[in-house]
Amino acid sequence: MKELNDVILRTVAKVAVVIILTFSINLFISGHHRPGGGFIGGLAFVAAIVLLFLVYDIEKVQKNIPIDFKVLAAIGVLISVFTGVGGMIKGKPFLSQVFGHVNLPVFGQTEMATAVLFDVGVALAVIGTSLTIIMSIGDDR
Amino acid sequence: MNNLVILPIIIPIITGMVMVLFRNNIWLHRFLSLLATVLIGIVSIMLIEQIKTAGMQTLYLGGWQAPFGIALVADMFAVLLVLVAALVTFCCLCYAFSSIGRERGRHYFYPLCLFLIAGVNGSFLTGDIFNLFVCFEVMLVASYVLISLGGTKVQLRESFKYILINMLSSFLFLIAIAYLYAMMGTLNLAHLSVRVAEAGQGGVITAVALLFLMVFSLKAGLFLFFWLPGSYSAPPTAIAAIFGSLLTKVGVYAIIRLFSLVFYHEPGVTHLFIGVLAAVSMVLGAMGAVAYWDVKRIITYNVVVGVGFILAGFASFSVVGVRGSVYYLLHDMIVKALLFLLGGSIIHLTGTGRLKEMSGLIRLHPQLGWMFFVAALSVSGIPPLSGFIGKIFVTAGTFQTGYFWLGGIGLLTSLLVLYSVMRIFMNVFWGYTNLTEETEKGTTKGLLPSMAFLTVLTLALGLGAEGIHTYVDLAVEGLLNPHIYTGTVLGGNGQ
Numbered sequence: 322m323k324e325l326n327d328v329i330l331r332t333v334a335k336v337a338v339v340i341i342l343t344f345s346i347n348l349f350i351s352g353h354h355r356p357g358g359g360f361i362g363g364l365a366f367v368a369a370i371v372l373l374f375l376v377y378d379i380e381k382v383q384k385n386i387p388i389d390f391k392v393l394a395a396i397g398v399l400i401s402v403f404t405g406v407g408g409m410i411k412g413k414p415f416l417s418q419v420f421g422h423v424n425l426p427v428f429g430q431t432e433m434a435t436a437v438l439f440d441v442g443v444a445l446a447v448i449g450t451s452l453t454i455i456m457s458i459g460d461d462r
Numbered sequence: 463m464n465n466l467v468i469l470p471i472i473i474p475i476i477t478g479m480v481m482v483l484f485r486n487n488i489w490l491h492r493f494l495s496l497l498a499t500v501l502i503g504i505v506s507i508m509l510i511e512q513i514k515t516a517g518m519q520t521l522y523l524g525g526w527q528a529p530f531g532i533a534l535v536a537d538m539f540a541v542l543l544v545l546v547a548a549l550v551t552f553c554c555l556c557y558a559f560s561s562i563g564r565e566r567g568r569h570y571f572y573p574l575c576l577f578l579i580a581g582v583n584g585s586f587l588t589g590d591i592f593n594l595f596v597c598f599e600v601m602l603v604a605s606y607v608l609i610s611l612g613g614t615k616v617q618l619r620e621s622f623k624y625i626l627i628n629m630l631s632s633f634l635f636l637i638a639i640a641y642l643y644a645m646m647g648t649l650n651l652a653h654l655s656v657r658v659a660e661a662g663q664g665g666v667i668t669a670v671a672l673l674f675l676m677v678f679s680l681k682a683g684l685f686l687f688f689w690l691p692g693s694y695s696a697p698p699t700a701i702a703a704i705f706g707s708l709l710t711k712v713g714v715y716a717i718i719r720l721f722s723l724v725f726y727h728e729p730g731v732t733h734l735f736i737g738v739l740a741a742v743s744m745v746l747g748a749m750g751a752v753a754y755w756d757v758k759r760i761i762t763y764n765v766v767v768g769v770g771f772i773l774a775g776f777a778s779f780s781v782v783g784v785r786g787s788v789y790y791l792l793h794d795m796i797v798k799a800l801l802f803l804l805g806g807s808i809i810h811l812t813g814t815g816r817l818k819e820m821s822g823l824i825r826l827h828p829q830l831g832w833m834f835f836v837a838a839l840s841v842s843g844i845p846p847l848s849g850f851i852g853k854i855f856v857t858a859g860t861f862q863t864g865y866f867w868l869g870g871i872g873l874l875t876s877l878l879v880l881y882s883v884m885r886i887f888m889n890v891f892w893g894y895t896n897l898t899e900e901t902e903k904g905t906t907k908g909l910l911p912s913m914a915f916l917t918v919l920t921l922a923l924g925l926g927a928e929g930i931h932t933y934v935d936l937a938v939e940g941l942l943n944p945h946i947y948t949g950t951v952l953g954g955n956g957q
Contacts, residue, residue, distance in 0.1 A: 395482035402472055402479075408524075415468040416524040 341369035359440035363447030394449025401442030467521040470583040474576035491572040506545040529653035535589035539937035553912040558700035560908030578604035620696035631680035652951035663727035671725035682713025695758035699806025707799035737777030744770035748875040751882035775856035783859020790852025800916040813903030822895030842880035848923035
């Protein structure tokens with residue numbers, strides 16, 4: 322693989338990874354009212370990382386993103402479950418959500434919902450799980 | 463609305479995930495896994511008291527009312543099973559501490575057990591057939607890993623079969639759900655019950671009901687048990703005990719729930735069919751138990767007999783028969799876990815599973831021998847142990863409905879079960895002691911307390927049957943009067 326001249330792949334990947342990551346965040350944020358959300362946003366994020374795996378190699382990417390993805394998935398699940406538990410403390414059913422409008426300095430009037438926190442958890446869980454799967458299959462040792 | 467209902471599902475998930483964060487701290491794993499089962503036990507006892515005084519408890523996730531949102535329903539039957547499952551898991555985890563080994567512990571054994579329990583509890587508590595499917599999958603995915611954890615040759619061979627057969631049954635499960643949704647337009651169990659009652663259970667609905675029966679029979683090992691003896695004898699003892707005591711029972715629970723709540727209008731077809739399957743699996747299971755000379759095989763075939771017997775009582779569909787089924791189900795979960803643990807300890811000590819190669823174990827291990835004796839009597843239903851009360855009600859129920867053949871087969875196979883476990887007892891514990899303390903392959907150090915606790919439980923369930931009969935009767939009342947369930951869950955919605 323290393324002997325091949327993959328300069329085109331490398332050049333394209335450098336741009337494409339940034340675009341895919343931006344798009345994944347866009348998918349994630351739009352998910353609250355329009356199609357998208359934590360699951361699909363997480364998968365798009367994983368697609369960017371997989372592209373990095375293809376262009377460079379797993380060791381190099383792991384050195385630059387020093388995260389144990391299994392732990393990331395666990396943290397994601399915990400975030401999601403605890404947003405559900407949050408409602409229980411106030412006597413609401415599990416998984417109740419609230420939202421309100423907050424005046425932020427740059428964005429102006431913005432809708433903030435606890436469901437987004439749940440979605441963050443979903444996104445982390447998806448990223449962690451799929452990267453763990455891909456890395457354990459891709460690792461041929 | 464009662465948030466306690468969700469706790470048996472999220473407690474194991476939260477503790478399991480915390481364990482994943484601290485992967486190498488085995489002591490933390492052990493502590494948290496025990497803590498989780500104890501908490502589930504406490505929550506289920508609280509729920510049992512609430513249900514006793516205030517009736518069935520429900521929870522609509524996120525406040526979305528049934529039938530539109532996801533409903534969790536805790537009726538007495540479900541919560542009793544959650545409690546017993548927590549007790550059994552507690553004992554199996556204690557047993558695992560000194561038997562599962564460091565390597566499996568480091569590879570997420572304890573978190574996986576808890577995810578399995580989350581799936582099992584979810585299946586018991588869900589009020590929605592699609593979530594039943596989801597919880598089944600949670601449980602199965604955890605069990606796929608548990609059965610292959612360690613990666614010995616026999617485990618990999620059996621897990622391959624196990625995964626294939628469960629994929630097939632999940633696939634059929636999904637198809638059956640799709641058929642049901644296409645016809646009824648809802649997946650909420652209470653809503654389904656109302657709609658099936660309104661539309662009448664015609665031929666097509668009965669056909670779908672039989673498809674569901676086939677799916678759950680595959681999971682429960684009712685007649686379609688060809689995969690079970692191999693798969694359940696492959697993993698280490700503690701895992702096999704959890705499997706043998708809980709996994710098949712979830713399938714049994716699903717059959718009882720669906721055929722008492724939704725498809726209960728044609729007992730002459732569906733319930734008779736369940737009865738026939740139960741009879742066949744009792745006969746075949748007993749034949750298997752008598753035929754083999756291998757401890758693990760004999761015990762796994764006894765699982766099949768137990769499943770057949772529980773559903774024989776349910777097939778009679780009378781108050782007495784269903785009461786017997788509930789008693790026997792609770793008893794069977796405890797005593798099967800006990801038998802698996804005892805059998806595993808014997809194999810651990812002697813280093814072989816073959817009956818003909820061992821003898822005289824009682825001289826060095828009297829406690830083990832007597833516990834096995836109690837378990838053997840209990841599994842075959844000798845009074846005053848816990849199997850007796852279930853057996854008598856199941857038999858009376860089948861006789862009441864006129865299924866004399868079913869009750870008769872149940873009694874006959876009980877004798878064969880007694881013979882099969884007594885044969886283990888006589889071969890392993892009686893006779894000339896051919897092992898000394900030095901030549902034993904393992905020790906029972908740390909293994910005895912969990913088995914002793916289960917033995918006490920089976921004794922207590924037998925002697926205290928009078929004490930729990932109010933709870934069991936409430937469970938039976940809930941099962942045989944589906945309008946209580948639908949009325950509580952739907953409250954005025956969904957008419």
